Amino acid sequence: ITRSGGGSSLGCEGSVLCHAVPCRAVLHPDIISTVEFNHTGELLATGDKGGRVVIFQREQESKNQPHRRGEYNVYSTFQSHEPEFDYLKSLEIEEKINKIRWLPQQNAAYFLLSTNDKTVKLWKVSERDKRPEGYNLKDEDGRLRDPSMITMLRVPVLRPMDLMVEATPRRVFANAHTYHINSISVNSDYETYMSADDLRINLWNFEITNQSFNIVDIKPANMEELTEVITAAEFHPHHCNTFVYSSSKGTIRLCDMRTSALCDRHAKFFEEPEDPSNRSFFSEIISSISDVKFSHSGRYIMTRDYLTVKVWDLNMENRPIETYQVHDYLRSKLCSLYENDCIFDKFECVWNGSDSVIMTGSYNNFFRMFDRNTKRDVTLEASRENSKPRAILKPRKVCVGGKRRKDEISVDSLDFSKKILHTAWHPSENIIAVAATNNLYIFQDKVN
Ligand SMILES: *[C@@H]1O[C@H](CO)[C@@H](O)[C@H](O)[C@H]1NC(C)=O
Ligand SMILES: *[C@@H]1O[C@H](CO)[C@@H](O)[C@H](O)[C@H]1NC(C)=O
Ligand SMILES: *[C@@H]1O[C@H](CO)[C@@H](O)[C@H](O)[C@H]1NC(C)=O
Ligand SMILES: *[C@@H]1O[C@H](CO)[C@@H](O)[C@H](O)[C@H]1NC(C)=O
Numbered sequence: 001i002t003r004s005g006g007g008s009s010l011g012c013e014g015s016v017l018c019h020a021v022p023c024r025a026v027l028h029p030d031i032i033s034t035v036e037f038n039h040t041g042e043l044l045a046t047g048d049k050g051g052r053v054v055i056f057q058r059e060q061e062s063k064n065q066p067h068r069r070g071e072y073n074v075y076s077t078f079q080s081h082e083p084e085f086d087y088l089k090s091l092e093i094e095e096k097i098n099k100i101r102w103l104p105q106q107n108a109a110y111f112l113l114s115t116n117d118k119t120v121k122l123w124k125v126s127e128r129d130k131r132p133e134g135y136n137l138k139d140e141d142g143r144l145r146d147p148s149m150i151t152m153l154r155v156p157v158l159r160p161m162d163l164m165v166e167a168t169p170r171r172v173f174a175n176a177h178t179y180h181i182n183s184i185s186v187n188s189d190y191e192t193y194m195s196a197d198d199l200r201i202n203l204w205n206f207e208i209t210n211q212s213f214n215i216v217d218i219k220p221a222n223m224e225e226l227t228e229v230i231t232a233a234e235f236h237p238h239h240c241n242t243f244v245y246s247s248s249k250g251t252i253r254l255c256d257m258r259t260s261a262l263c264d265r266h267a268k269f270f271e272e273p274e275d276p277s278n279r280s281f282f283s284e285i286i287s288s289i290s291d292v293k294f295s296h297s298g299r300y301i302m303t304r305d306y307l308t309v310k311v312w313d314l315n316m317e318n319r320p321i322e323t324y325q326v327h328d329y330l331r332s333k334l335c336s337l338y339e340n341d342c343i344f345d346k347f348e349c350v351w352n353g354s355d356s357v358i359m360t361g362s363y364n365n366f367f368r369m370f371d372r373n374t375k376r377d378v379t380l381e382a383s384r385e386n387s388k389p390r391a392i393l394k395p396r397k398v399c400v401g402g403k404r405r406k407d408e409i410s411v412d413s414l415d416f417s418k419k420i421l422h423t424a425w426h427p428s429e430n431i432i433a434v435a436a437t438n439n440l441y442i443f444q445d446k447v448n
Helices: 281-287 326-339
Strands: 023-027 032-035 043-050 050-059 073-081 084-086 091-093 099-102 108-116 120-133 158-171 181-186 191-196 198-205 212-218 230-235 241-247 252-256 268-270 292-294 300-304 310-312 321-323 349-351 357-361 366-371 378-382 397-399 406-409 420-424 431-436 437-444
Touching: 032 099, 032 420, 032 431, 032 437, 043 099, 043 108, 043 431, 050 108, 050 292, 073 158, 099 181, 191 230, 198 230, 230 292, 241 292, 292 349, 300 349, 310 357, 349 420, 357 420
Parallel strands: 181 230, 397 406
Antiparallel strands: 023 437, 032 043, 043 050, 050 073, 084 091, 099 108, 108 120, 120 158, 181 191, 191 198, 198 212, 230 241, 241 252, 252 268, 292 300, 300 310, 310 321, 349 357, 357 366, 366 378, 420 431, 431 437
């Protein structure tokens, strides 16, 4: 892992985040597939296509280097998943990490869940700065000593050593998913979590790996009747009985586990009727929801589809209370986006700590922020040129046809191979992490 960049900043004029901020650009060993802060934001975990997890830790405040506060440095790197082969189905199982979720800290160690398409693992990440020395039956290199040479008994002692961070797999939750896992979510009871694939959602206890409960199953008896798949699922942040899942038809179902063991009948069903004037061949594809997130307050849910982000009030099922256009200029380009498969890209979305701002990605390494109170929005770009020391991220504008102003970029020159699918927002501060292929960018408010 190499590091570059020093300080750069989140843009100002007309932006929701109106402060300068230092930034950090880290080149990842492989394409980043997920990004997640822990509950205090001091740790940031990323997963990649090669099955690795890299954890970054925020630099502690130090009196002589106050400007270094906020820098995230590599804390631990480990291989979470390996490529496998399913001999029964003759299928390769990729090692790519689809999702990472942190567990709240309960002792000196950190715990996180990571998943690929089929298997969820619980990892323990702990520090070691002492090592035992002076065993009787083996020497310092671990070789057995000749018993005839042992003439006296020693008491082993602990000696300080360089800090070592170890990652150990504590539990492996396997063989419960026939389809690809798209989501994992830790319940607020901290005893259970769920894993969702295209057609089913399972509930697990952290202590039990050989058994899970199926809580949603939408698989039709005849697979030819399949019209809808599950795309994302999440537990309510405070009510351990409630969860939501979204579908490829643009709908969201809220389920209550108290009503029955199998939550096939939803408690609430959120759907916006389609505007008939906008109907096209692509309507169904672009209405598929790629991400669903509860607000920290638990009052709202946010969904991302191909062109928009929507905010729904849990108390209103027939339409979203807010709809934000992420890149409406692509509406006329859907045909070519279908041909190059981009229309199937799965963009995620995140809330800031106070639920007042939402962020999601787009193409050309652009990402968007929407301020829900002022209704202002901004487009920013994550690029190496932008992460020069103390640079300020300038808002970007895309122009559609007509005359292009000097600082604008034409919709025809957008690079569709550069996409921001995964982002994360620090739970209590204005620090964001943006994954752009194999670069990780961290932007933050300037310290003063
Ligand atoms: C997040 O990580 C930090 C940094 O090491 C740790 O101190 C904190 O307890 C963690 N927070 C939670 C809620 O797990
Ligand atoms: C799971 O493992 C435990 C302990 O080994 C065992 O008691 C239990 O019967 C197993 N459950 C199933 C469903 O296999
Ligand atoms: C219909 O399309 C227009 C732009 O062509 C867009 O502004 C509007 O939000 C769309 N309506 C819906 C319900 O998506
Ligand atoms: C986002 O939430 C954090 C935490 O509540 C808050 O400090 C910050 O000001 C919010 N950001 C914006 C731009 O409102």
